[in-house]
Structures are given as C-alpha cells and as structure tokens.
C-alpha cells in the first residue's frame with residue numbers, strides 16, 4: 001500500500017480522500033495514484049544514490065504529470081520507445097536528462113532522439129551502432145552507452161530476466177561482442193562513449209545478481225582501459241528492485257542498495273586498478289508500484305466447489321486482464337481488500353476475477369475477503385502502479401481506466417478514462 005492509505009470505518013482512504021467518495025466522481029475501475037508516496041519514493045532513491053544518477057524507468061508508468069514530478073524531484077528519465085519520448089518531451093522534460101533504450105530503434109527514431117538532444121542512447125546491436133554512426137555523420141553527435149549481457153541468472157520470472165545469454169537484449173561479454181561494440185562506438189566520429197550498461201531483470205530481491213553483474217561489467221571496463229587505453233566514465237546497473245506485492249515479499253531498501261552497490265564498485269575498482277565510474281540506476285517499479293492501487297466495483301459473486309470439497313468464492317469486478325495483465329502473464333501475486341465498508345463476516349477464500357471472455361482473466365488468485373462481499377461493493381488492489389496501466393489493453397474493447405492522482409485530500413484526473421469515441425476513433429469502416 002502507498003504510505004497514506006488507511007482504513008477509516010472500513011472505508012479505504014488514499015491521499016486524504018475516501019475511495020467511495022472518489023469513485024462517486026470518477027467511477028470504476030480506476031487507478032488511484034498517491035502523489036506524495038510517488039514523490040517520497042523518488043526522493044528516497046535520489047537521496048540514497050546522491051553521488052549517482054537515478055533514471056526513473058518510464059515503462060513502469062508514464063504520463064506527463066508523472067514526468068513532471070520526476071523532473072521536480074531531481075531524477076532523470078529512462079524511456080524505451082518513441083512514444084515514451086513523446087510524452088516526456090510534451091511534459092517539458094529536459095532531453096539532456098533522458099536515456100533512450102530499446103533493442104530495435106529505427107533510423108528515424110534514433111534521428112529524432114539525437115536531434116532533440118536526448119542525453120544518452122543505450123545501444124543494443126551492431127545495426128544500431130551503424131545507424132547511429134550514420135546519423136552522427138550528418139553532424140549530430142550522440143552520447144552512447146553499450147548495453148551488455150552480464151550472463152547472470154536473475155531469480156525472477158523468465159519473461160522479465162534479461163542478463164542470461166539466450167535472450168534478445170545486450171551484447172554478450174562472453175563471446176566478445178561487447179568488446180567489439182565498444183571498439184566500433186569508439187571508432188565512430190561524433191559518438192561519445194559514456195560507459196557500459198547492464199540490466200539483469202525485474203522484481204529482484206537478491207542483491208547478489210547486481211554484484212555479479214557489476215563485477216563482470218567492471219572487468220570489461222578494465223579490459224577496455226588496458227587494450228584500448230580508454231577510461232569509461234560511467235556504468236549503469238539498470239533497474240529491477242523488487243517490491244512487496246503481498247506480505248510475503250521483503251522489498252528493497254534504496255539506502256541499503258546504495259551502500260551495497262557502492263561497496264562492490266569501490267572494492268572491484270581497487271582490485272582492478274581502475275578509477276571508479278559514476279554509477280547510475282534505473283528503478284521503475286520500486287518508485288511507482290506501491291504508489292498506485294486499482295479500485296473496482298464488484299458485479300457478481302459466485303461460489304465454486306473445489307476438489308476435496310472446499311469452496312472458493314469468485315468475485316467478479318468491472319475490470320480485469322485489460323487493466324492488469326500481470327497475474328495472467330507472469331503468474332503475479334496481488335492482494336485485495338474490501339474498500340467501501342466495514343464487515344464482520346468471517347473471511348472466505350476468494351478469487352478476484354475480471355469481466356473478460358477467458359478463464360485466465362484473474363486479478364488476484366487467492367485472497368480471504370469477508371464472506372458477505374456483494375455486488376456494489378468496492379474492492380481495491382494495491383501495488384498496481386507498475387506495468388498495469390502501462391500494459392493495459394483494449395481487449396474485448398474495454399475502455400482503459402483513468403489514473404486519478406490524489407494529494408492532501410484533492411483528486412486530479414491525470415489520465416482520463418477512455419470513451420467509446422476513443423475506441424471508434426481508429427475504426428475506419430469498410431470504405
């Protein structure tokens with residue numbers, strides 16, 4: 001839960017507002033974004049990593065309001081698509097403080113990024129280096145980081161682990177491609193190499209993966225210094241810091257992370273005899289994840305007999321996999337709570353499901369909700385700030401929900417609910 005969330009007589013309050021009151025104005029489903037919580041998590045990273053650069057990973061969630069908060073709190077921004085760059089620029093984000101990711105950036109996308117003055121491009125393939133060099137040949141200089149594959153098995157879901165060899169991101173250190181990529185960037189006029197970049201995966205709790213990655217990346221820094229005579233000034237260790245989705249998880253603490261990372265970098269650099277590069281990191285989930293919850297209205301309640309005689313209550317809400325695909329896609333765990341009233345009814349094993357046309361449309365796999373949950377009740381799901389609205393879809397022609405920012409008892413719609421006109425806007429008919 002975000003830090004301002006609390007129950008008052010059974011009604012959930014966030015940012016000083018009661019969710020039932022909020023919903024009376026904005027309807028459901030809706031994402032509720034606790035601005036104070038977002039800002040304080042952003043500040044916690046900025047302060048803990050004061051000697052470093054923190055890039056907020058916009059892929060977790062980005063809109064112009066949030067880009068503004070990120071800039072006000074003194075963080076930089078990581079974008080990974082032309083669309084995210086557009087939102088950032090629309091928000092007036094300083095392009096010099098933007099890092100641009102992606103494993104398949106087109107010539108046009110690169111030209112745009114470089115010409116608007118994006119601060120760093122994280123290159124991910126030889127094709128991209130060639131494209132960038134040709135743009136630089138047009139007189140547009142670019143600052144570059146080379147994304148490397150550190151060969152780390154991060155303990156997270158297969159789809160979101162990115163540092164093992166057999167996946168699409170980065171240049172392998174092991175097979176020499178990373179070194180070759182560095183050589184080619186250094187050889188290209190107008191490309192300035194800032195350093196190496198490694199991102200090992202997402203929703204990671206164990207710092208040993210970062211440690212191994214830092215060691216391997218720094219070893220490559222040392223080789224580059226030995227063989228090419230170039231000292232790389234920076235190193236980026238990516239994002240991926242885990243958050244608690246249920247009470248079972250133990251979230252990362254930015255201050256502790258910063259201390260651990262600094263120690264590793266200092267120790268390794270001393271051992272390798274190279275100067276310490278300036279470190280940067282890219283947290284997304286750890287900043288926005290806990291800051292948002294989704295509020296739904298219950299539509300139907302059904303009891304289902306399980307093998308062995310137990311009963312599970314299926315609570316259907318007015319959203320589902322179109323506003324939170326993470327349960328279906330990554331088997332993610334979430335929790336839920338009755339948000340609109342107090343209940344003394346004994347808790348029963350419940351599953352919160354959506355209204356889409358498939359059985360995998362599950363929002364919360366297992367939760368004990370009061371046994372008297374009924375149509376019209378509000379149910380809130382915490383921790384939906386990261387990769388929920390940003391991965392939302394129009395499946396079944398669902399209208400994507402709004403994002404409502406709350407702060408000091410005031411609500412502002414920062415992303416409005418889609419309308420049927422939005423849905424039909426791209427449908428050209430049979431002309």
Ligand code: LLP
Pocket residue numbers: 057059060078101160199201202203238239240241282283284285286326330386387
């Ligand atoms: N930097 C890079 C290069 C990344 O690829 C990512 C995430 C991040 C930073 C931010 O990671 P975070 O701190 O948010 O974990 N859709 C998946 C997560 C995909 C992550 C992709 N890259 C999910 O819902 O779990």
